[in-house]
Amino acid sequence: MTIRVLSVASEVYPLVKTGGLADVVGALPGALAGHGVELTTLIPGYPQVLASAGKLRVVHRWPALLGTTARLLAGKIDGYPLFVLDAPGLLARDGNIYTDAGGKDWHDNWRRFAALARAAADLGSGGVTGYTFDIVHAHDWQAALAPVYLRHAPVSATVARSIVTIHNMAFSGWFDPGILPWLGLPDDLFTLDGVEFFGGVGYLKGGMQAADAITTVSPSYAQEILTPEFGMGLEGLVAARRDRVSGIVNGIDPAIWDPASDAALSARYTERTLGRREANKRAVETRFALEPDDGPIFTVVSRLTWQKGMDVLAECVDDLVAKGARLALLGSGDVVLEEAFRLAADRHPGRIGVMIGYDEAVSHLLQGGADAILIPSRFEPCGLTQLYGLAYGCVPVVARTGGLNDTIIDANEAALAAGVATGFQFAGVSRDTLTAAIARAVRLYADRAAWTTMQKRGMRSDFSWERSGLRYAQVYRKLLNT
Ligand code: ADP
Ligand code: GLC
Numbered sequence: 151m152t153i154r155v156l157s158v159a160s161e162v163y164p165l166v167k168t169g170g171l172a173d174v175v176g177a178l179p180g181a182l183a184g185h186g187v188e189l190t191t192l193i194p195g196y197p198q199v200l201a202s203a204g205k206l207r208v209v210h211r212w213p214a215l216l217g218t219t220a221r222l223l224a225g226k227i228d229g230y231p232l233f234v235l236d237a238p239g240l241l242a243r244d245g246n247i248y249t250d251a252g253g254k255d256w257h258d259n260w261r262r263f264a265a266l267a268r269a270a271a272d273l274g275s276g277g278v279t280g281y282t283f284d285i286v287h288a289h290d291w292q293a294a295l296a297p298v299y300l301r302h303a304p305v306s307a308t309v310a311r312s313i314v315t316i317h318n319m320a321f322s323g324w325f326d327p328g329i330l331p332w333l334g335l336p337d338d339l340f341t342l343d344g345v346e347f348f349g350g351v352g353y354l355k356g357g358m359q360a361a362d363a364i365t366t367v368s369p370s371y372a373q374e375i376l377t378p379e380f381g382m383g384l385e386g387l388v389a390a391r392r393d394r395v396s397g398i399v400n401g402i403d404p405a406i407w408d409p410a411s412d413a414a415l416s417a418r419y420t421e422r423t424l425g426r427r428e429a430n431k432r433a434v435e436t437r438f439a440l441e442p443d444d445g446p447i448f449t450v451v452s453r454l455t456w457q458k459g460m461d462v463l464a465e466c467v468d469d470l471v472a473k474g475a476r477l478a479l480l481g482s483g484d485v486v487l488e489e490a491f492r493l494a495a496d497r498h499p500g501r502i503g504v505m506i507g508y509d510e511a512v513s514h515l516l517q518g519g520a521d522a523i524l525i526p527s528r529f530e531p532c533g534l535t536q537l538y539g540l541a542y543g544c545v546p547v548v549a550r551t552g553g554l555n556d557t558i559i560d561a562n563e564a565a566l567a568a569g570v571a572t573g574f575q576f577a578g579v580s581r582d583t584l585t586a587a588i589a590r591a592v593r594l595y596a597d598r599a600a601w602t603t604m605q606k607r608g609m610r611s612d613f614s615w616e617r618s619g620l621r622y623a624q625v626y627r628k629l630l631n632t
Contacts, residue, residue: 153627154188154283155286156189156274157191157192158192160193160194160289160292161175163176163177164176165202166193170532171318175289176403177403179228182622184619187626188231190230190232190283191231192233192269193232193235194262195237197241208222215268216332216334217332218237218240219239220265221236222273237265240258243256266296267294268295270293274300274303274312275300275303276308277307284630285310286310287313292323294356294357295333297313297357297361299334311629312362314363314365315365319382322347325350330345354384355384358388363396363625364388364395365622366531367397367400368397368555369397370552370553371553380529398622398625400618401613401616407514407537409542409543412514414515414518415430421606424605434447434516438478439503445475445592445595446522446591446592447520448476448588449478449516450481450523450525451535457528458528460484460487460526462581464487466588471502475588479502517541520544522574523536524547525554526576529551531552533557536554536557536558543605543608546558547573550575555575569603571604575587
């Protein structure tokens with residue numbers, strides 16, 4: 151029997167993306183198609199989505215969805231079914247999908263994403279004629295009220311089972327308790343085993359409480375969120391629902407991330423034609439105004455935030471240059487960090503090149519041309535850029551946390567001797583540990599044969615969705631007892 155799943159999220163590549171969530175949501179339908187699962191994606195109809203989603207037809211109207219008129223539009227994304235929630239009162243505004251022009255969260259984010267969740271729950275409980283789903287799969291806090299609404303669907307309805315996937319526990323969707331009457335949920339839900347969270351309404355908390363299963367995006371992170379350091383106040387709930395929590399590592403979408411066919415590269419290559427990669431390195435040098443030489447280029451493709459350890463990297467860049475290495479950084483985020491990297495580039499012309507902004511094509515070129523990618527995250531639920539690094543022969547240098555721990559094998563003596571190393575890991579994010587990891591990478595880079603062997607091993611390693619697609623399908627089947 152085909153399992154019909156509604157996957158609900160605030161972003162999906164290629165229609166709208168601010169981070170890895172979009173990549174994962176975009177890849178899931180393809181990852182699950184081979185496992186007897188038909189996945190339909192539901193996303194908000196931001197202006198850029200309505201403009202780029204292609205042909206959409208109206209399949210449902212809500213006179214008042216969280217107090218605003220809304221329509222459900224149906225179309226396709228990469229050949230898979232797509233729903234777009236068209237609610238202009240909440241979504242028809244320019245700029246960032248989460249924040250206003252001043253960088254502050256939209257004042258009505260609680261309503262915008264409650265509407266998304268409410269629409270999902272209607273779809274999962276027979277409220278939209280012509281559609282039924284076995285499972286509603288909610289991603290992150292923006293979709294997390296869906297399981298809560300499903301629990302309070304009319305008793306007469308056939309209600310879908312539900313899953314919440316936590317992509318990042320640090321964003322829990324916390325709102326003032328005053329919103330509760332507007333959510334259309336029973337008042338008695340404002341309790342510890344309902345949606346109450348530190349005196350307010352917690353969307354992720356409520357979703358984790360109500361969902362039939364909880365997943366997160368790596369086995370290590372599934373363990374880490376049991377601790378106060380990573381659990382962000384929800385560790386007790388994770389522990390209480392432990393038997394329903396699993397960690398499933400993300401894969402990468404080969405239709406988008408494959409150096410053999412990547413149009414953003416100057417030269418395409420495979421593990422067997424790795425020499426061609428050189429042309430991409432030259433292109434990176436030109437693009438980032440780096441002096442050409444034979445030493446290693448480190449890259450960073452990242453949100454510039456505390457989570458990603460970018461403040462620590464900013465402290466290490468002078469050491470990196472002193473070791474004869476160069477840095478090409480693409481990122482945006484905290485203005486203080488953006489400025490720190492701009493200043494670093496001014497201090498080291500030709501050795502550090504910085505592009506502040508968001509550029510999909512440049513991110514591909516960096517993976518295909520730089521020698522190593524630095525990911526000094528303080529926490530990392532999964533991380534995708536290390537997987538892209540593996541696939542592109544851009545050796546990952548990562549902090550030992552979350553999904554970085556689960557996907558990269560450190561080049562220690564034993565791993566090198568056994569021929570299994572795929573990158574560098576370091577424990578604890580500090581100037582000393584990151585500088586030491588960079589030094590290890592620079593040393594191994596000097597041994598060209600050893601470096602090339604490691605690059606090729608990374609390219610051969612399994613970063614596909616094959617295993618993880620199967621794991622999600624198993625979680626779905628378990629919920630349905632099939
Ligand atoms: P997170 O979702 O926490 O930001 P991930 O590693 O899971 O981290 O995913 C980040 C995604 O965003 C990757 O696809 C990465 O290539 C992309 N990305 C991050 N910053 C930029 C940028 N400045 N320009 C282009 N792509 C970026
Ligand atoms: C979040 C996490 C990141 C993960 C991504 C996709 O943004 O920070 O580690 O890879 O979600 O699951």
